[in-house]
Amino acid sequence: MGHRSHVKGSALLLLMVLSLFVSGQDQKPPFWKDIQVFKSQDSASFPGTGKILFVGSSSFTYWKDVQDYFPGYPIINRGFGGSSLTDMIRYREDIIFKYKPKQIVIYCGENDLAASDTITVSIAVARFKQLFSLIRAKFKTVPIAYVSMKPSPSRRHLMSKYESANKLIQLFLKGQRSTVYIDVYHKMLNRDGTPLQHIFTEDKLHMNAKGYAIWKKWIQPHLLK
Numbered sequence: 471m472g473h474r475s476h477v478k479g480s481a482l483l484l485l486m487v488l489s490l491f492v493s494g495q496d497q498k499p500p501f502w503k504d505i506q507v508f509k510s511q512d513s514a515s516f517p518g519t520g521k522i523l524f525v526g527s528s529s530f531t532y533w534k535d536v537q538d539y540f541p542g543y544p545i546i547n548r549g550f551g552g553s554s555l556t557d558m559i560r561y562r563e564d565i566i567f568k569y570k571p572k573q574i575v576i577y578c579g580e581n582d583l584a585a586s587d588t589i590t591v592s593i594a595v596a597r598f599k600q601l602f603s604l605i606r607a608k609f610k611t612v613p614i615a616y617v618s619m620k621p622s623p624s625r626r627h628l629m630s631k632y633e634s635a636n637k638l639i640q641l642f643l644k645g646q647r648s649t650v651y652i653d654v655y656h657k658m659l660n661r662d663g664t665p666l667q668h669i670f671t672e673d674k675l676h677m678n679a680k681g682y683a684i685w686k687k688w689i690q691p692h693l694l695k
Contacts, residue, residue, distance in 0.1 A: 501557050504550040505564050512568075517546045519570035522693060526577035527553045529620065532676050539686045543693050546571070554582040555597035559604065567608055573694045574605065577617040579639075583631045591631050595638045602646070613648040615692050617685070618655040621665040624674035629665075650692045657684050 521544040524530050530549025537545050548565040550557070555578050558565070566574065578601075582594040598616075605614060616639055619632040633655065640651040658666050658681070667674075669681035677685075 499560060501550050501553055501561070504553075505561050508548060508550075508564065517569070518544075520572045521546050521569065522573045522575065523566065523569050523571035524549060524575045524577075525558065525565055526617075527551065527581050528676060529577050529580075533682060533685075536682075539682065540690060540693060542695070543690075549577070552581060553578065554585060555579055555594065555601055556582070559597070559601050562601070562604055566605065570609075571612060573613045573615065574609075575615045575617065575689065575693075576601075579635060580619045580622070580625070580632065583619075583628055583635065584625055591634045591638065594631075594635050595642070598639055599642060602642075606646075611648055613650070613694060614643075614646075615650045615652055615689070616643060617652045617689065620677075621655055621658055622675045623665045623667060623670055626665065652688055652692055654685055654688055657688055 522540075523546050524533070524536060525548045527549060528551035530536070530547055531551040533539075533547065533549070536547050537543075546569055548569075550565075558576075558578055579594050579598060582589050582597060583591070602614065605612070618636040618640075621629050621632065625632075636651075636653070636655055640653075643649040643651045658669060660666060666681075669677055669684060671678050
């Protein structure tokens with residue numbers, strides 16, 4: 471009887487281990503589906519190499535007509551909504567390296583600081599530096615532009631963190647070659663330092679066309695013809 475129960479116990483344990491393995495196999499990292507969509511689009515019609523790559527979070531994702539804002543500048547938009555700098559690092563081969571861009575424009579970091587109180591300014595900036603280093607290891611001279619984190623009305627409680635992180639990233643980029651820091655943060659504020667309300671959609675997080683018009687004004691002078 472003891473032997474049979476031992477065999478049954480071993481079989482049950484094996485089943486549990488197998489089920490955990492299978493469920494582990496099914497669990498994909500965050501935004502895995504978004505990346506598969508990009509891969510599917512590329513397999514149907516690859517956008518080519520040597521273009522300007524916009525990469526980052528939802529502020530780029532929702533800029534569906536970004537090419538219309540910059541006629542004459544061939545742009546690939548690979549923003550995926552809700553993403554953080556760690557997601558950019560995770561998927562760098564799929565959303566950055568494969569396109570061999572002539573210029574990389576990054577908007578990311580806002581979601582890192584919004585995700586948890588445990589994510590400090592120092593952590594977010596360190597993540598950006600890691601992403602930058604990985605890009606530089608792959609592309610030694612490709613110009614990199616960083617668009618500052620924006621002051622969203624729905625995230626007013628995080629504005630001081632965004633401003634601090636922006637300053638540290640700006641300072642870091644000053645010491646790097648072929649880089650530019652694009653300040654949109656201060657262009658999106660009222661004189662009293664509060665965020666402009668009319669340039670945001672109803673969710674007070676994402677921008678409308680008026681918001682993107684501000685971005686166009688300050689981004690375009692830094693794009694490569």
